[in-house]
Amino acid sequence: MSRNDELLRAAENIRQNAYAPYSSYKVGAAILADNGKVYCGCNVENAAYPEGVCAEASAISVMVADGGRQIMAIAIAGPKGEQVTPCGGCRQKIREFANAETSITTGDGRDFNLDDLLPVSFGPENLK
Template identity: 60%
Template sequence: MKNADPAEPDFDALFAAAARIQRQAYAPYSRFKVGAALLADDGAIYVGCNVENAAYPVGSCAEAGAVSAMVAGGARVIRAILVFGEGAERVTPCGACRQRIREFAAPETPVAIAGPEGIRARFTLEELLPASFGPANLPR
C-alpha cells in the first residue's frame, strides 16, 4: 500500500523489503538474522542483510550492506531506514552502523525498528545518535 503523503516514506515497502532480505542473511554462528532496507534520495529502496564470518569480527551488519548497495547504485542520501530483526528485544542499529547511517542521513531521518509482527518503534537518527559527528563537521 502506498502512502497518501508523498513526503512520508513508504514504511510498508521498507518493511516488506527488509523482511524479504532478512531471510537471506548468513548467520551460521549467532543464528540471528537481520535485514535492513533504506529509501534513498533517488526513490529506490536498497537492502542489506548481515553476513557473519568465522573470523569474528570480520562480518558485516545488515545496515552496512544496505548503505553499500545504495552507494554502489549511485545514491547518496538516506531518506528513511528500517531494520528488521526477530526476538523479544528491539533490534536497533549498532553504534558503528548509526555512524554509517549518519554519513548519508540528516539527524531528522526516520529510523524504524521492526520484527515479524510489524514496526515496533520509530526514532529519528538524532534520537539514536545525539550530537553526532557528520560530514558538516569536516572542512570541504
C-alpha cells in the same frame, strides 16, 4: 501501507537471505534513498567474527555502489517483531548519508529519527 511499513516488509524479506551461521541472529535492512530506489542488505557473518558485516552496512554499500548518496528512511528487521536498533557503528555509518530527522524504523514498527539514536553526532559537515 505507509512508506516505513513498506521498508520494514522489504527488510523482513531480505532478512531471509542473511548469512548468520554463528549467531543465528538474522537481520535485514532496507533504505529508501533520495533517488527513490530501495536498497536492501542483510548481515553476513564470518568465521573470523570481526569481519562480519551488519545488515545496515550491507544496504549502505549497495546504495552507494548504485550511486545513491542520501538516506531518506531506513528500516531494520530482526527476529519477528523484535525491536532491533542499529549497533553503534551502524548509527555512525547511517549518519554519513542521513540527517538528524532521517527516519529509522525498527522491527517492532517503532519509528525513531537519527537524532534519537545518535544525538549530538559527528558528520561530514564537521570536516568542512
